[in-house]
Amino acid sequence: MKRLLQIEWLKLKHYRPFWILTGLYALLVTLICSGVHFFLIFLKNQGADFRGIDPTIIPFYDFPDVWQNITYIATYFKIFLAFIVIITTANEIINKTLRQNIIDGMGKKGWIQSKLLLIGGLSLAATILLFFIGIVTGLLLSHPDGYPHILTSTSFLFAYFLEVFTYLTFALFLILLIRRSGLVIVGLMMYTFAFEPFLGVLFMFPPNEFNFPAYTYDLAQLMPVRALNNLIHVPYHRYAFREIQDYISLKEVFIVCCWLVFYVSMSYLILRRRDL
């Protein structure tokens, strides 16, 4: 395990695009997750108001709400981390170093494990970064009443970790299956941000003439990206005094875990069956 991690580290530490993408991700997440306060001030200066309410009094960074608020935003950027997985894995395929690793005596299982360690490392680093953003912004901006609840709702950090980990495993599975980094990157973007949201709307709120049975709504919740997005529900309705799901549902975690098992076993199967 430690050796696999070392091998992965040796491969990555000299690879500049890895650092650029990781840095880009960290920068974007830090700026945007901690910048909401400034965005609200900006809105106020533009004269915006929410039914007479001053935007800057929205308690975005109050403990413990901050955890759900920022993890929800951060999940939009997980695709940058997926690019890292796609590009580094595609390199191993194109340069045939994957094949050479196997020839040199790495097991195919070991190879998948080393990539899962990379994915785990990235997910963990992203989660820790978010933890710090939450703590710092919260301590600076939270209403003091929230301090006793600093670590309440940190289950959203766990959900965030699971979501990123599963999404990156999805990316690993796709690149092993399709082997073309450009195709997978464009495909994953289109699928995540266009295709599946469109399908989701179609299945969940179908036009009446389609006559979809009622269970299509539930089926739509099982789609790969939708299932991930369901882990952390949109928290912002609460500022319009509407009810939100402010907890992690075990059922939704279970669905994601099923996908995770599927991606990992399929990745292994592809590697085992296919000529390298």
Next chain:
Amino acid sequence: MTILSTQNLTKKYGKLVALNQLNFEIEKGMVFGLLGPNGSGKTTTLGMLLNVLAPTSGSFEWFEKPPSADSRKKVGAILETPCFYPYMTASQNLKVVAQIKNCSTKNIDPTLKTVGLYERRNDPFKTYSLGMKQRLAIGAALLANPPVLILDEPTNGLDPQGIVEIRELVIEIAKSGKTIIFASHLLDEVQKVCTDFMVLRKGEKLFQGNVKEALSDQRTMEVGAANLENLQSVLSNFKGIKKLEIKAGKCQLTVTPEIQTADISQFLFDHKVVLNHLVEKEGSLEKQFLKILKEQ
């Protein structure tokens, strides 16, 4: 000890049969040549033996056990083109190999010296010439000091001096008791390096045997005397000569394996013919190879 054995190893790509029911065994200490024209199934065979190609059917054993990642750790191999991380230096690349093979990184510098890359060890792999890449691949194969080496066309892309160096290196390594599997389409190379060989064509095994025995199957000698016509007429009475012709001012004899030069000399001496030239010529494997291909 049997290092490697295959049982009906077969690889099909759709309708194309790349390798058909291959059976062979390699014993410890052999320098085993895998000989065949391009596309005969050499790399396909090695790819399956190294677990990067999935056999359609059949099986194989390394060190008398089913193949595993651990058995591959005991095999140093290059397969076709050298594969390394292009943005990493030779040293860094070998560090990855050392980690995978679970061997000491102390081996890296001596290995780089052996293959003549020590001076360039801190340059990225992508800046290397083909010959240097090939030498790094050989270095990677040697790194963990494995008991078995698989070298697939190791002299590809090397200059004449590099080719000689690699051959000498292989012979040197073989002396240390390592088993070597050496794939090549160059017969001459196999003849110079190998103890045993196997000929493949279109995925079929045509021949397997010992290099020396294969050569002794046919023996040619060159005999010269002042009077060539007399020499020829005397020799035509000698039993055991399969073929007799005059070529380039000498008599070329093709004889049965048991006949030695001494027998010819004695015979001619008895018939009062004085020789000024008597040489036994090694039959070239190339001729053998072409003969084997023709026989099919």
